[in-house]
Amino acid sequence: MSKVTRTPAWQALLQHHKDIAELTMRQMFDDDAMRFEKFSLQLDGIFLDYSKNRITTQTMQLLMQLAQQAALPAHTAAMFKGEKINHTEQRAALHTALRNRSNQPVLFEGRDVMPAVHSVLARMRSFSDAVRNGTHLGFTGKAITDIINIGIGGSDLGPLMVCQALKPYGRDELRAHFVSNVDASHLVEILKKVDASSTLFVISSKTFTTQETLTNAHSARAWLVAQLGDEAAVAQHFVAVSTNLAATAQFGIAAQNVFEFWDWVGGRYSLWSAIGLPIALYLGMDQFEQLLAGGHAMDEHFRHAPLEKNMPVILAMLGVWYGNFFGDTSSGLFPYDFYLNRFAAFLQQLDMESNGKSIDRDGKPVDYDTGMVVWGESGSNGQHAFYQLIHQGTRMIPADFLVALRSHNPLGDHHAILLANCFAQSAALMLGKTKHEARAELNAQGLHGEALEKLLPHKVFQGNNPSNTLLFEQLNPHTLGMLIALYEHKVFVQSVIWNINPFDQWGVELGKQLAHKILPEIQHLPDELKHDASTNGLIAYYHQHKSR
Numbered sequence: 296m297s298k299v300t301r302t303p304a305w306q307a308l309l310q311h312h313k314d315i316a317e318l319t320m321r322q323m324f325d326d327d328a329m330r331f332e333k334f335s336l337q338l339d340g341i342f343l344d345y346s347k348n349r350i351t352t353q354t355m356q357l358l359m360q361l362a363q364q365a366a367l368p369a370h371t372a373a374m375f376k377g378e379k380i381n382h383t384e385q386r387a388a389l390h391t392a393l394r395n396r397s398n399q400p401v402l403f404e405g406r407d408v409m410p411a412v413h414s415v416l417a418r419m420r421s422f423s424d425a426v427r428n429g430t431h432l433g434f435t436g437k438a439i440t441d442i443i444n445i446g447i448g449g450s451d452l453g454p455l456m457v458c459q460a461l462k463p464y465g466r467d468e469l470r471a472h473f474v475s476n477v478d479a480s481h482l483v484e485i486l487k488k489v490d491a492s493s494t495l496f497v498i499s500s501k502t503f504t505t506q507e508t509l510t511n512a513h514s515a516r517a518w519l520v521a522q523l524g525d526e527a528a529v530a531q532h533f534v535a536v537s538t539n540l541a542a543t544a545q546f547g548i549a550a551q552n553v554f555e556f557w558d559w560v561g562g563r564y565s566l567w568s569a570i571g572l573p574i575a576l577y578l579g580m581d582q583f584e585q586l587l588a589g590g591h592a593m594d595e596h597f598r599h600a601p602l603e604k605n606m607p608v609i610l611a612m613l614g615v616w617y618g619n620f621f622g623d624t625s626s627g628l629f630p631y632d633f634y635l636n637r638f639a640a641f642l643q644q645l646d647m648e649s650n651g652k653s654i655d656r657d658g659k660p661v662d663y664d665t666g667m668v669v670w671g672e673s674g675s676n677g678q679h680a681f682y683q684l685i686h687q688g689t690r691m692i693p694a695d696f697l698v699a700l701r702s703h704n705p706l707g708d709h710h711a712i713l714l715a716n717c718f719a720q721s722a723a724l725m726l727g728k729t730k731h732e733a734r735a736e737l738n739a740q741g742l743h744g745e746a747l748e749k750l751l752p753h754k755v756f757q758g759n760n761p762s763n764t765l766l767f768e769q770l771n772p773h774t775l776g777m778l779i780a781l782y783e784h785k786v787f788v789q790s791v792i793w794n795i796n797p798f799d800q801w802g803v804e805l806g807k808q809l810a811h812k813i814l815p816e817i818q819h820l821p822d823e824l825k826h827d828a829s830t831n832g833l834i835a836y837y838h839q840h841k842s843r
């Protein structure tokens with residue numbers, strides 16, 4: 296038995312799960328008029344309703360005991376203190392320092408990292424100001440109208456999601472585009488939309504060795520030089536964001552055009568660093584700093600609020616409850632907000648890359664489940680597609696609903712309808728529809744006898760599907776910063792319970808290695824292929840058929 300499953304709280308939760316597995320939320324709401332007040336929390340304009348969960352007061356107490364017994368407060372302190380908690384890479388995880396808005400120093404290996412953080416932020420400010428106010432011009436003297444970020448994974452998803460989420464804070468004359476896929480179609484389709492003389496490329500790569508990014512960057516560079524007819528144009532149109540200054544120099548980007556960050560910033564936690572440069576360019580540095588301030592506000596809450604009043608801890612422990620005790624394998628994220636279209640994709644990386652681990656911190660295989668599959672998309676679209684499975688499928692899928700109280704586009708009844716749909720779905724998932732209710736409904740529609748009995752089972756909804764609802768005033772940079780940090784810390788808390796390292800990603804590295812090995816064989820068929828029969832067969836088939 297592992298350390299985690301041996302804890303008294305884990306053992307008690309196993310028994311408690313048996314005790315309450317049959318309880319319905321419908322019943323629990325009927326029995327307790329204060330349930331909503333009891334299981335909800337408000338923080339700086341974000342309101343969390345977690346009353347629609349399969350929990351009692353005792354459940355929450357036991358979950359918080361589990362967090363204590365897993366030494367969560369000590370692990371949290373270690374992260375904020377810059378200890379090398381990413382032990383497989385011997386790195387700290389100090390993304391919180393990037394958004395540290397206090398005057399407190401943050402030490403890493405005995406040195407305060409804040410002066411370096413502030414210096415890069417100051418460079419981001421002066422560069423983004425210069426681009427936005429027309430001081431930094433293209434090679435032919437034109438103002439920049441289009442920014443193209445070239446990066447992938449952590450060097451793409453965060454800035455892309457934020458730029459989309461905060462579109463109302465951008466301005467029409469400056470557009471942000473994101474190229475990540477090595478499939479040339481991605482780059483080509485975006486290049487069709489822009490004019491080289493007013494386009495700025497931001498090459499974002501922590502390592503500056505990622506095949507997809509470098510391939511796209513080289514092609515973009517060739518395109519720009521061809522369009523503007525002069526190699527010298529590159530200096531005005533290319534900047535880089537990286538920790539690998541030797542590689543950016545080798546690519547030909549002058550030192551003054553490189554924005555640095557550090558190996559204590561994980562890729563999927565890097566939007567707060569210079570990787571956020573496209574955000575600063577697109578929205579302006581003031582808005583970027585508001586985003587940082589939102590992240591910092593959540594950090595302060597996470598560090599100092601008691602566990603039972605701590606938003607990331609509550610969300611995390613509910614996830615543990617469903618994943619480890621109910622055996623759920625996936626969780627949904629449904630923002631009822633068009634601008635949060637890419638939030639699920641961002642969270643998918645954050646959560647699944649961080650907690651998709653099966654070896655614990657002591658190097659032993661875990662004997663319990665870790666990260667769940669995270670998926671979702673914005674509502675109400677999902678209602679017309681996959682929600683059916685949550686309502687009437689065989690699996691329980693805990694879900695988070697996110698919705699703003701005020702829309703950026705108050706048009707007629709649109710927002711009221713959006714809210715109504717959001718609230719109605721979480722209610723329906725919780726309540727379901729009993730046989731009795733379904734029968735009454737069919738009766739009212741004029742159906743009786745055998746016909747009714749035949750249809751009846753199909754009209755019953757089991758309900759009791761848990762969800763959280765996060766309400767926020769309006770999707771602004773501060774709120775978004777809080778929401779992102781909320782989920783970052785949720786993921787961290789779960790990693791502590793599961794005793795795994797959420798900050799490495801050897802699976803990503805594996806992909807990077809394998810592609811390098813096969814590429815030469817795609818380019819030229821060798822005399823002998825030494826992979827498994829399927830891979831050999833695919834490579835051979837490609838060579839036989841490519842010319843047709």
Ligand code: G6Q
Nearest residue numbers: 448449450500501502505562563
């Ligand atoms: C993130 C992962 C991964 C990474 C990309 C891009 O945490 O490590 O998604 O961000 O593979 O890596 P580079 O930024 O080094 O190009």
